[in-house]
Amino acid sequence: xxxxxxxxIFDAHEVARPGAGVRIISLDRVFCHEITTPIAIxxxxxxxxxxxxxxxxxxxxxxxxxxAKDSKTxxxxxxxxxxxxxxxxxxxxxxxxxxxxxxxxxxxxFVRPGxxxxxxxxxxxxxxxxxxxxxxxxxxxxxxxxxxxVCAMREPRTIKVVLNNSLRPGVYAKDAILWIIRELTVxxxxxxxxxFAGQAVSELSMEGRMTICNMAVEAGATCGICYPDxxxxxxxxxxxxxxxxxxxxxxxxxxxxxxxxxxSYTRILEIDASCIEPVATVKYKPDQVxxxxxxxxxxxxxxxxxxxxxxxxxxxxxxxxxxxxxxxxPGIRAILAPATPLVCRQALAExxxxxxxxxxFCVTNPTCGACLGMSNGVLASGEVCASTTNRNFNGxxxxxxxxxxxxxxxxxxxxxxxxxxxxxxxx
Amino acid sequence: MKNFNGKILFLDRSDINTDEIIPAKYxxxxxxxxxxxxxxxxxxxxxxxxxxxxxxKSVVVTRANFGCGSSREHAPWALECNGIDLVIAENxxxxxxxxxxNCGMLAISLDKEKIDALFREFSKxxxxxxxxxxNKKFTVSGGGKKAxxxxxxxxxxxxxxxxxxxxxxxxxxx
Numbered sequence: 001x002x003x004x005x006x007x008x009i010f011d012a013h014e015v016a017r018p019g020a021g022v023r024i025i026s027l028d029r030v031f032c033h034e035i036t037t038p039i040a041i042x043x044x045x046x047x048x049x050x051x052x053x054x055x056x057x058x059x060x061x062x063x064x065x066x067x068a069k070d071s072k073t074x075x076x077x078x079x080x081x082x083x084x085x086x087x088x089x090x091x092x093x094x095x096x097x098x099x100x101x102x103x104x105x106x107x108x109x110f111v112r113p114g115x116x117x118x119x120x121x122x123x124x125x126x127x128x129x130x131x132x133x134x135x136x137x138x139x140x141x142x143x144x145x146x147x148x149x150v151c152a153m154r155e156p157r158t159i160k161v162v163l164n165n166s167l168r169p170g171v172y173a174k175d176a177i178l179w180i181i182r183e184l185t186v187x188x189x190x191x192x193x194x195x196f197a198g199q200a201v202s203e204l205s206m207e208g209r210m211t212i213c214n215m216a217v218e219a220g221a222t223c224g225i226c227y228p229d230x231x232x233x234x235x236x237x238x239x240x241x242x243x244x245x246x247x248x249x250x251x252x253x254x255x256x257x258x259x260x261x262x263x264s265y266t267r268i269l270e271i272d273a274s275c276i277e278p279v280a281t282v283k284y285k286p287d288q289v290x291x292x293x294x295x296x297x298x299x300x301x302x303x304x305x306x307x308x309x310x311x312x313x314x315x316x317x318x319x320x321x322x323x324x325x326x327x328x329x330p331g332i333r334a335i336l337a338p339a340t341p342l343v344c345r346q347a348l349a350e351x352x353x354x355x356x357x358x359x360x361f362c363v364t365n366p367t368c369g370a371c372l373g374m375s376n377g378v379l380a381s382g383e384v385c386a387s388t389t390n391r392n393f394n395g396x397x398x399x400x401x402x403x404x405x406x407x408x409x410x411x412x413x414x415x416x417x418x419x420x421x422x423x424x425x426x427x
Numbered sequence: 428m429k430n431f432n433g434k435i436l437f438l439d440r441s442d443i444n445t446d447e448i449i450p451a452k453y454x455x456x457x458x459x460x461x462x463x464x465x466x467x468x469x470x471x472x473x474x475x476x477x478x479x480x481x482x483x484k485s486v487v488v489t490r491a492n493f494g495c496g497s498s499r500e501h502a503p504w505a506l507e508c509n510g511i512d513l514v515i516a517e518n519x520x521x522x523x524x525x526x527x528x529n530c531g532m533l534a535i536s537l538d539k540e541k542i543d544a545l546f547r548e549f550s551k552x553x554x555x556x557x558x559x560x561x562n563k564k565f566t567v568s569g570g571g572k573k574a575x576x577x578x579x580x581x582x583x584x585x586x587x588x589x590x591x592x593x594x595x596x597x598x599x600x601x
Contacts, residue, residue, distance in 0.1 A: 019583030035454050036499065042457070047594070065455070072455040122498040122522060138500035138526035140593050148601055152583065152593070154521075186442055187492035191521040220495060222521055284471065285442060372451040372497075393446040393496060395469040 002260025005225045006156035006193040009133040009257060013116050021155045027053075028115040028132075030145040032060040033101050036120030038079035040143035052087045053149035059110055060084050061093040061101050066367040068095075069375045099340025099366040102126040102214065102308035106206070107340055109239030113228040113254040118145050123308050123390065124223075125216045129209035130236070131228035131257050133193070136217060156222070158193045159184070160265045163200035163273040170424045171276050172318065173208035174310055174388065174407035176200065177215040179276045182289040183269060190220030192266060195259065200273035201226055206235040207314040214309045215390050218286035228254040278422055280406035281392045288392075292410055295420045300404070301383040303334040303415040304397075306364075307371045310388035310408050311339030313346045319412035320352040322423055323359040329418025334361045335377045341366060359415070373398045386414040428589055431513040431533055431558035433485020435567070437550040440472050443489060444496035445523060447471065449505040451497070459504040466505040486556045487514045488545050493534075494523025503527050513558070517542050528584050529593040533558075535578045548572055560588070 003011065013025040030053075037060070044050050052058055060080055068074035077095070084092035093104060102123050105111060113131035117124060120142040127134035137151065145151050161180055167173075184194075194216045201209065209226045216224025226232075232254065233240075233247045244250040278292040305311070305319050316338060328334045336356045338344040344366065347353045356363055370377030371389040373396055379385055381400025388411050392403040406414070409423035447470045449462055456462055467477040487493075487506065493516040494502055503526045506514070513533045527534040537545075545567065554569030564577045590596040 019581050019586065021581060022583045038457065039459075039500075043594070049598075070455070072457070075457060076455060120498055120500075122496065124498075136498040136522055138498055138503075138522055138529060140500060140529035141525065144593055144597050148597055150597070150601065152525075186495060187518070190492060190495075190518060191524075220492065220520060372446075374451055374454075391444075391446070391496060393444050394471050395450055396446050399450070399469065 001264055002262035004156065004158040004193070004259045004263045004265070005131065005195055005257055006133050006158055006223065009114055009116060010153070010156060012114065015150055018152065022152055023155060024150050024152050025116055027118060027145055027149050027151055028057060029110060029117040030058045030142070031101060031105055031117065031119035031124065032058060032080065032142070033064055033121060034062045034076045034080045035064045036139050036142060038076045040120070040139045040146060041079055041083045043143055044147060049147055052089065052146050055088045055090070057149065058089050058146065059091040059105055060089055061104060062095055062098050063101050063366070064368045064372070065375050066095055066098055066365065097341060099343070100308045100311055100368055102210070103312055103339035103343065106130065106210065107342055109236060112236065113232065114257040118142065118151050122217045123214050125221060126210050126214040126308055128216070128223040128225040129206060129213040130232055131225060131254060133223055135222050154191060156193045157266050158195055159189050159267045159269065160195045160197060162268065162270045163196070163198035164270060165199055165272055165274040166203055167200050167273050167276060170409065171278060172407040172409055173204055173211035175279050176273065176276055177212045178279045178281065178286070178289045178405065180271065181215060181219045181287050183271065184219040186219060186285050186287045188219050189216065192221055194219070194221045194224045196224060196226050198273070202229060205314055206231060207312040210312070211309055215286065218390060227258055278407065278410050280404045280410060280420060282404065284392055284394045286390070286392060286405065292406070292420060292422045295404070296422070298404065298420040299384065300332065300386045300414060300419065302377065302379065302385040303332060303411050304370050304377055304385055304387040304389065305335070305408050305411050306337030306339060307368065307389040308339065309390045311337055311343065313343045315388065315408040316343065316347045316352050319408040320355040322409060322412035323416060324355045326359055326416050328360040328415045332415060332418050334415040335364060335370065336361045337364045337367060337370065337376065339366055370397060372396060386411050386420060428591065429512045429531055431486070431560070433555060434483055435486045435488055435549065435554045435556055436480060436484040436511070437546060438472060438487060438489040439546060439550065441490040442492045442495055443470065445494055445499050445502040446496055448494065448502040449499065454499060454501055460508050462501055462505040463508045466509050481509050485510050485512065487511055488542070489514065489516045490542065491517040493519050495520040498522045500526045500530070503530050503532055507532060528587040531588055531590070531592040533588060535580065537576065537578060541576055544574070548574060
């Protein structure tokens with residue numbers, strides 16, 4: 001029987017089989033941020049195991065609340081900062097150099113096809129865009145990952161989602177993944193991996209693929225995976241050019257992690273990508289998705305563009321094209337949080353930041369803050385936010401707040417119109 | 428090993444996410460115990476009052492996809508510091524489920540029919556549960572009724588519960 005991508009990666013990393021259907025795998029990367037890591041660090045200290053398995057394979061960032069907003073978040077940052085210094089973890093991105101974890105780690109070249117990655121963050125599935133197995137874990141898994149460089153995972157079962165044909169102009173990766181989640185439901189891929197395949201996926205940039213894989217967890221998936229191809233190699237080339245004589249050689253090496261033709265899937269979902277239209281969520285679950293045209297006119301109080309889903313340069317370019325030369329609607333507040341300092345710098349150089357400022361956006365530093373209601377754009381009770389983030393859970397962006405998830409294009413158009421509207425009206 | 432006996436809290440809803448179990452604004456707390464007052468604070472469930480309904484409970488019985496969303500282990504911790512070490516559901520989000528076992532807690536999946544039966548027979552009663560982990564079954568009693576339910580648990584999961592969690596398991600073996 002052929003092997004899926006995740007099975008091949010597990011085969012290459014297997015350390016032990018502690019019980020039926022479970023494998024302990026070795027880790028190529030353990031990513032850390034200041035919210036879920038400090039309790040792991042404190043526990044390791046308290047049990048006399050304040051060690052790390054490999055300081056080169058551990059990468060850390062302060063991103064959820066940046067800069068610290070109060071004494072408690074300052075302490076969390078300090079715990080992480082002191083720990084990276086104590087153990088010689090060189091790749092630590094402190095305030096000023098920091099960005100949203102799932103944007104900055106790929107940008108720094110830390111992710112490769114075939115890698116195994118864990119992080120104490122559910123959107124770690126983002127890194128599967130590079131053909132890696134990347135899974136969000138809790139603090140205890142993170143703690144053991146830091147100490148021993150291993151993690152226990154159940155034998156991966158895989159759903160294959162095939163996006164045939166091309167996305168229409170004005171339809172983006174975010175629309176595609178919301179469409180897919182509606183098809184799968186929030187429990188439809190639980191404890192499974194999703195392989196994203198087909199023409200529309202291969203036509204996406206790495207940014208678009210990260211948007212798709214980022215929300216795999218909203219269907220319950222452990223990881224979303226795209227197949228490594230020349231788009232992957234081109235993105236990684238600055239980081240791997242010493243390792244391979246040519247891009248073709250790199251691609252040939254990475255092709256070892258493509259699925260076999262007779263790989264076994266629990267389900268194959270085929271979607272005609274040309275039928276996908278701009279969509280947004282309603283209510284409190286990410287599978288409650290409707291076409292934007294049916295939500296036309298829905299009033300919002302705040303527009304938020306940013307996050308590990310949609311805070312990358314491509315997202316900013318799309319949104320800036322829509323707001324350029326216009327003003328946000330009266331009574332609306334709009335917030336842009338570029339996901340990393342590099343995204344911010346690129347956006348400055350391209351004049352995008354000026355477009356947003358001229359339109360009346362508040363431009364913040366890179367942080368996760370608003371997405372989970374911690375800082376930099378928390379909603380008041382009864383308020384509605386048009387957001388490019390990934391979760392519309394009750395109270396997610398602030399107690400009593402309501403979130404409509406959508407693409408950066410729809411969010412930008414909504415900021416200008418003052419109500420949810422299709423970005424095509426602003427072409 | 429933890430004790431898994433006690434009174435049952437029934438949460439009659441699917442897809443209860445970890446933001447509902449413990450909102451993100453409390454993730455800045457540096458101890459597990461500090462989460463206690465905020466457990467299930469944002470749960471959308473008609474008639475549910477976290478303070479009143481959590482008191483004295485040791486077991487949660489709920490529907491499908493419990494613990495979806497964020498990876499925060501604060502969700503099982505918030506349950507744990509309220510005395511709840513056992514959750515029974517149709518199924519669990521993967522990370523939440525693993526977090527439960529990693530803490531030496533129990534997340535037991537049962538067929539929809541069994542979950543339906545639990546709700547039908549016992550959710551209106553002052554029901555309590557008695558666990559027999561060695562024989563992979565538990566007894567629920569309440570309102571003069573009594574029922575025994577079999578369940579499945581993998582060897583590795585059982586080892587984690589017996590070891591008191593993943594850290595002690597790993598420390599003893601690797």
